[in-house]
Amino acid sequence: MTGKPIVQFKNVKKSFGDLEVLKGFDLDIMPGEKVSIIGPSGSGKTTIIRMLMTLEKPTGGEIIVDGENLWHMEVNGKLVEANEKHLRKIRGNIGMVFQHFNLFPHMTIMRNCTEAPVQVLGLSKKEAEQRAVQMLKKVGLADKVNNYPFQLSGGQKQRVAIARALVMQPKVMLFDEVTSALDPELVGEVLQVIKDLAEQGDMSMILITHEMDFAMEISDRVAFFADGLLMEEGPPQELFNNPKSDRLKSFLQRFSRV
């Protein structure tokens, strides 16, 4: 894991009206690196990856993806706000899995996974279906191709959502509290899929999670956010076993096993 970072946050800030959710932070993600972001709710964790996915616009700072500025572009030597074309170009490097799955309810599982490759990447239907089946196998749902989302359990839906994002072959994959909306007994199957991905993949992953054991197990690095600031970051063992800040200590206490 050497070389240039695939994603760089440089003094990134975000406010919603008067509410300053992120007060400026720096964070680099290396190619292939798995980074978990933890922290109390309301600490702006989700906003971080939503800005990277271009679902929210930062109010300050810069986000660099694979060497290119995400929210700004150069026109005649001047840095101006990115237009939709620029955003689309860079967004192609990034994939995202949502807390509430957001599968397309009017499409079969197969079409959920092939629509974007066909419409966006310009693959033929056949190529797209081959890719989709390959990814659905990875998440263990190749037998559901003809089903509709409403026929699946929450865990299955989330696994389809992961496959759907994988088919686009992003360099960076974002996971936004992907198990928070699931029944407890379905969490395991989704985490297992992500763990497998983390083990095989050279894809970078940024995970927002409340599953501390899981974060510890799969992450190369963990970042702890609180009150809109990046409080602490480092290898998971270090962070979980020797927290430096009081904020992180008290946060981890609430998760400590009884």
Add this chain to the structure above:
Amino acid sequence: MEIFNWSYAAEVFPTIFRAMFVTLGITLASFAVALVLGLILTLLRRSPVKIIAYLTYGFIEFVRGTPVLVQLFFVYFAWPLVPVIGFEMSAMTAGISTLGIHYSTYLSEIYRSGIESVDQGQWEASRALNFSKAKTWTKIILPQAVPPVIPMLGNYLIVLFKETPLLMAISVNEMLMTARNLGSQVFSFVEVYTIVGLLFLLLSYPSSLFVGYMERRMNTRYMRKAKVQKMKKEDVIS
């Protein structure tokens, strides 16, 4: 003298029946205009260019706030006199465009409600998968927004059908005009107007039953989804 002359009624019935197809043609043509234009208005109203959005909003409110009859007279009699952009139309064209434009403003409201009922997450997923704006609309949003509002669109089709006699005001030979012309030849209007009324009823009543059936079907389709979610919630509690 009898009030209702059956043999006269039988004599004029075929002519009025033929005019019914003119009425149906006007209805379908105007509705087609309204369906397409309504969607365009909905999309323009959501334009990120504020001036376009406001102008569209203004147009919709203006058209909805003035009577169809006035619009009909304006389009047919006044529009040809407007310098530069004005041009003359046949009564039929004027009638179909006016009804089409008028109803497009109602349909645009219906489309809007359909679009707003699509979950925000669908937009976000489309963005995350890098769909273009146009593809997001045509592949993801509209296929989910339109089916649930089809029954409401159907209701407006029936209302529009019943408004077509207005075109008589600019001498379009639809059912009511035909009936009046027939009636005035012998100064007997009971038969002709009764026939017109019955023909309207004959078409609109089954149509509204059909729309009601569609509505129930759509409801069950969407309730199935709601039920699945509700069941899951109870599972968590138990």
